[in-house]
Each structure stands twice: as structure tokens, then as C-alpha cells.
Amino acid sequence: MAEDWDAEFGTEPTAVIPSFFDMAGLRSPVKEGAINGNQIFESKGSEAANFGKRCSNTFGNSTGFGGFGKQGSGDGNGFDTNSSYIFEKQPVAGFAETTTVNESEFGSRVVRGCGFGRGNRGGFPRSSPQNGDGSGFSSSCGRGGFSSTSGIRGGYRGRNEDIFSGSNPKLRAPWNSTDSEGNNKNQAPKVTYVPPPPPEEESAIFAPYQTGINFDKYDEILVDVSGFNVPSAILTFAEAHLCETLNKNISKAGYLKPTPVQKHGVPIVLAGRDLMACAQTGSGKTAAFLLPILEMLMRGDVAASQFKELQEPEVVIVAPTRELINQIYLEARKFSFGTIIRPVVVYGGTSTGHQIRQVLQGCNVLCGTPGRLLDIISKGKVGLSKVQFLVLDEADRMLDMGFEPDMRKLVTAFDMPSKQNRQTLMFSATFPEEIQRMAADFMKTDYLFLAVGQVGGACGDVHQTILQVDQYSKRNKLIEILTNIGIERTMVFVDTKRKADFLAAFLCQENFPTTSIHGDREQREREQALGDFRSGKCPVLVATAVAARGLDIEHVQHVINFDLPSTIDEYVHRIGRTGRCGNVGKAISFFDSNTDLRIARTLVKVLSDAQQEVPTWLEEFAFAAYGTSYHNPLGKVFASVDSRKGLGGNKDFSSYEANLPVTYAGKDHEDAWE
Ligand SMILES: Nc1ncnc2c1ncn2[C@@H]1O[C@H](COP(=O)(O)OP(=O)(O)OP(=O)(O)O)[C@@H](O)[C@H]1O
Numbered sequence: 177m178a179e180d181w182d183a184e185f186g187t188e189p190t191a192v193i194p195s196f197f198d199m200a201g202l203r204s205p206v207k208e209g210a211i212n213g214n215q216i217f218e219s220k221g222s223e224a225a226n227f228g229k230r231c232s233n234t235f236g237n238s239t240g241f242g243g244f245g246k247q248g249s250g251d252g253n254g255f256d257t258n259s260s261y262i263f264e265k266q267p268v269a270g271f272a273e274t275t276t277v278n279e280s281e282f283g284s285r286v287v288r289g290c291g292f293g294r295g296n297r298g299g300f301p302r303s304s305p306q307n308g309d310g311s312g313f314s315s316s317c318g319r320g321g322f323s324s325t326s327g328i329r330g331g332y333r334g335r336n337e338d339i340f341s342g343s344n345p346k347l348r349a350p351w352n353s354t355d356s357e358g359n360n361k362n363q364a365p366k367v368t369y370v371p372p373p374p375p376e377e378e379s380a381i382f383a384p385y386q387t388g389i390n391f392d393k394y395d396e397i398l399v400d401v402s403g404f405n406v407p408s409a410i411l412t413f414a415e416a417h418l419c420e421t422l423n424k425n426i427s428k429a430g431y432l433k434p435t436p437v438q439k440h441g442v443p444i445v446l447a448g449r450d451l452m453a454c455a456q457t458g459s460g461k462t463a464a465f466l467l468p469i470l471e472m473l474m475r476g477d478v479a480a481s482q483f484k485e486l487q488e489p490e491v492v493i494v495a496p497t498r499e500l501i502n503q504i505y506l507e508a509r510k511f512s513f514g515t516i517i518r519p520v521v522v523y524g525g526t527s528t529g530h531q532i533r534q535v536l537q538g539c540n541v542l543c544g545t546p547g548r549l550l551d552i553i554s555k556g557k558v559g560l561s562k563v564q565f566l567v568l569d570e571a572d573r574m575l576d577m578g579f580e581p582d583m584r585k586l587v588t589a590f591d592m593p594s595k596q597n598r599q600t601l602m603f604s605a606t607f608p609e610e611i612q613r614m615a616a617d618f619m620k621t622d623y624l625f626l627a628v629g630q631v632g633g634a635c636g637d638v639h640q641t642i643l644q645v646d647q648y649s650k651r652n653k654l655i656e657i658l659t660n661i662g663i664e665r666t667m668v669f670v671d672t673k674r675k676a677d678f679l680a681a682f683l684c685q686e687n688f689p690t691t692s693i694h695g696d697r698e699q700r701e702r703e704q705a706l707g708d709f710r711s712g713k714c715p716v717l718v719a720t721a722v723a724a725r726g727l728d729i730e731h732v733q734h735v736i737n738f739d740l741p742s743t744i745d746e747y748v749h750r751i752g753r754t755g756r757c758g759n760v761g762k763a764i765s766f767f768d769s770n771t772d773l774r775i776a777r778t779l780v781k782v783l784s785d786a787q788q789e790v791p792t793w794l795e796e797f798a799f800a801a802y803g804t805s806y807h808n809p810l811g812k813v814f815a816s817v818d819s820r821k822g823l824g825g826n827k828d829f830s831s832y833e834a835n836l837p838v839t840y841a842g843k844d845h846e847d848a849w850e
Pocket of ligand 1: 385387430431432433434435438455456457458459460461462463604605725726727728752756757
């Protein structure tokens, strides 16, 4: 059934939810009754004590968490102490099942009665949709009880959104199913959230990101471009011969000189070549594709955007998460400022109707997360026949098993020009070999591979520390570290959404102004959380993998891996949220030998490649794990170079290395990973 987006558009945007900090009452100690919204609650003293004793590290209960039990009035105390503590156990594609939580679930003992509820209004599940593209369903009725109604979480292995786009039957959301008469049996509730419009003032559009003391050191990074007829690199933006407006925008953005990925990437794109580019986190990949694309549009016959029932963009950019695609859109808007080019963004968790209206106003550069993008294309609002550029940011993620079917659908199921007739650009800081081979399917055979630094290597500006901390000591260690850090902006990564909620609540209780972002939070809440973190209102952000890639937040000085990720690529992306654009940053990771052995060897490799101290105990664990390979758990080989170079590929394959000592990009490095 077609979505009634006209009707939907008229709906009132929902109220802004206060941050954890506010809800925690850190400014005005409360908190009975503060359950409108979704955040933390202080339970009454005795209840808190009880909870601490009995439930240890869990939150949620079967009947009344966050006031659910006191239905209708919104005056819950955070916990119903009579309940048994039950969580949903969430498989990949929905259908919650309830399970009693075991005390080791979170890994420490005392909770101080700090509870956490998620939007329990009037005793009923709010049932508010999470994603217009069917990628999830908020845990609106809390983590406890009622799991049969609150089930369906979006996410690839529970981590990301925009998965249930319909092209991947295994991951399709159940509400997509239709009965024998073609009626949708489980119609997803409509999403009404309309994000605030982006800033109009020039000062906000161009607010420059402060480059750091190591920005000039980018010039020393080793660069390898492989493939035939490689265009010469530029040394300055002037050498790119971009149009006047673009040059003006570049200087308004505070860009004085290009970073290596821009020096090499810009001329490659301007030369009309397909490109797979791998450069360290925070080194300017976004501008490396946006600037030459916008220049090519300006040089060509791009039509001024105008209202049309069918929009035919010249550029399609996809990225795996909503916040990231929004960030790319804002960059596109910045660089195209003052031109006729109109970028538009579409992503899940927001009103589809609103976004379609935006698209219909005119759209040259369409930025989207896969699910929402395919949704809008399938609705016949966007035609792809005029696409000249297809960009996959975080390309290795876009082509792994979660998103790959959507990407194939994007290039085959509609009227997207064939790879011979479009330019395809892929960017990431990591590019496993297996994914590179798959990526080649989407590109012309003569694509160029650009490696800045080591493919998959950690950013050298991040000081990495690994601490051996068992799960029961993690929270105390975190408190100790945060106490030393003070108010410096810190991202804390955890492995599950519920842990993100819980830890954020706990930190608020401990007087660290904290917020959280993960795939079960509503989009409005996610954007609010990021806003509070960006502004410094909440200098601590607890996040799941949804925030690991691409997010460019100024002044993030610390990343803490409360839980180490299961893959080294994810580690590299996470710690890359700090140490960006020549700034220095610090990453501290808690290594628990009960759970993290699988990453020990690759971690040692990444640390030593980045000239970081490798603790002896970690080397010992890595050695003990001998026999496990450098393959990550998904079976991907951690690549060091263009995959075409090894494995008996093209023997005449040419490559030039700029500023390279002989050891770089050679067999030595590659062998080390096999
Ligand atoms: N030439 C430049 N001069 C000054 N600042 C720059 C330049 N290029 C990029 N930046 C800024 O550096 C920051 C990081 O850039 P960007 O987000 O594109 O990095 P990235 O390589 O895509 O990182 P990630 O791998 O995490 O996605 C941005 O704030 C961007 O505006």
C-alpha cells in the first residue's frame, strides 16, 4: 500500500526529548515522574538499593520499567521492584523473545538504582516507528516485558539501520509481508519526524574545522596509486582548475591546501576514472570526491534544479548510517553554495513524505542511506537514467553482507546507467581484499586504486593504549579515566544497544553529563544526542557501532572502547573519531581476555604499524592465539594493498608510489597479513 505522505506531512513534529543529562536531573535533582521521553530515572532510595542488590547490572523489567507499570500517569519511579528483570533477546531480524538476564550480562555489580526507560507513555507502547524504510522499530515499550510488541529491531547483527529495505529477503522486516489479497499484514506505523532544516547562515554552513598541528605531516604519508595511466597529482587546489565558486567555497571552508587523498583523488575523478580510494580516518575523503564531482557538474550541462514530479539526479551518494549521510549532504551543500546544484538527503527514521517533497523541489546530488533511497526510487519519484556519478562512502561496509544486496539492486533493478556509462567512486579507511574484489564488479576494469598510508591502518595521530580490564572492572576503570579526562569530549563504544543505554544512565548518575546514540533510539533522539555531544552540553557520548564510521565531530579528544569490537576494521574506524584533520587524539581500549582474544593478533599488528606501544601481555595473547589467522571473524582478509597486485593478478599491473620508502606497499607488508 502506498504511503500517504501528503497526510503524513501535516503531522506535528514530535517534541524534543531532553538529553540524558537533563533527564538525570543533574541540574535539578529529581526524578520521580520524569518519564516523558526516554531517558534515565532515579529510583527511590530503597528501590535503588534493592535494584542494586538484586539486579546488578541489568535494567528493564517485565512490567514496569521507567514507569510503565504506573500506566497512564507518567509518574513511574524507574523500576518496579517487584518485577523480575527480563530483557528481550533480539535476533537479527525482529521477533523478540524474552529472556531472563544473567548478572554477567553487563559485567559489574552495583547500579545505584539508576534506571532507564524508553518512552513509556500512558502505559502503552508508543509504537513509534523507527525507520520509514522499515529498518527497525523502536523499543518503545521498554526493554522489559511486552517484548512481543516491542520487538523488531533494525540492524545488521543488531548494529546498523537501513537494512530492511526489501531487497534482502533474509533481513526483510516482517511488516513488509502481504497477505493473499495483497494487503500489508503488518503495516509499519508512519514516521513523522521532520528533522530541523539545515542552517542557512553562511557562517554556520562554512564553520571551519580546526586543522591540527599534524596537518602538514599528511605530506609525509606514503601514497600508492595503482592501475594504468594514472593522472598526476595536484599539489594545490589551484592546480585542479576548479571553477571560481568552488574555489571560493574551498577557502571559505578554511581549506588552505589539499590532503593527500585530495591531491591524488581529485585529478583522478576529474580525468573521468573510476576510483577505489583508501585513506586514513579524518583525512578528507569527503571533499576528495565532492569537489571534483561538483566541478564536473559545473563543467557539464547540469540543469538548474526545479520542481518536477520525477527527479533525475546526476549524482547518487550512499553511506551506511543516517548521521553520516546527513553529514555528507551538509558538506555537499557547503561546497555547492552559490551554484545551481542542489543536493538533497534522504534517510530512514524521518518522514518519507517530507523527504520526497525535498527531492521534488529539485535534486542534482541525491545523498541517501540505502533503505530510504531504494524506497523513494521504487515510489517512482526518482529516476536514475541521468546518473553520472555513483559514490559509495564507507564502501567496504556498503558492500559487506548487510548492504551488498541493496547496492546490487541500486545498480541493476532500476535505470541506473551501466558501469561503462557512469563513474563509480568508492571510499573508505579500510578495504578488505575480498570486498575489493566484490567492489570491482561495480567498476570499470581500469579503475584506479589509491592507498594513502596503509590500507586499513590506524590514523597515526591517535595515541592508542590497550588496558587489560575484565568485564567486572570496566565501569570502575571508565569512571577513573573520565575523572582524569574532565570535560574533554569523549566517545565510549560498547557492543550492544542496551549496554549503551545502561552505561549512559550510569554515567549520568555518576555526574558525567552523558548521552547515547544507537540504532534503537528514535531518529529525533539520535540527532539530539549528537547535537548535545557536538555542542559540549554532554561531553560524553556512549555509542554502538552506528557511530563508528565517518562521523566528523570537532574536539573529540578521546575514544574509549569499553568493549572492543570483533573486527579490526571496526576498531580502526572507531578510534578514527578522534585525531582528525591533523589533530591529535587518544584512544583507550579495554581488553578482556575472556572475550577479545580473537582480535589480539590484528590489534598487535595495527598498533605496531602505527608505531604505538604494544603491551607484552597483549603480544603473549596474540602469540597464544597463533593459529588464528589475520582473517577477521567474517572471513575477510585484512588487505594491505590493491587486491589486483597479489594472487597472480595482472602481471603488467603498474603502480606508482609517491614519497615512498621501498618497504611500503610491497610484498612484505602484504605477506604479514596472510
Ligand atoms: N584540505 C583540507 N583542509 C582543511 N580541512 C580539511 C581538508 N579536507 C578535509 N578537511 C576537514 O577534515 C575533516 C575530516 O574530513 P572527512 O570527514 O572528509 O574525513 P574522512 O577521511 O572522510 O574520515 P572518515 O574515514 O572518518 O570518514 C572535516 O571536518 C573536513 O572538513
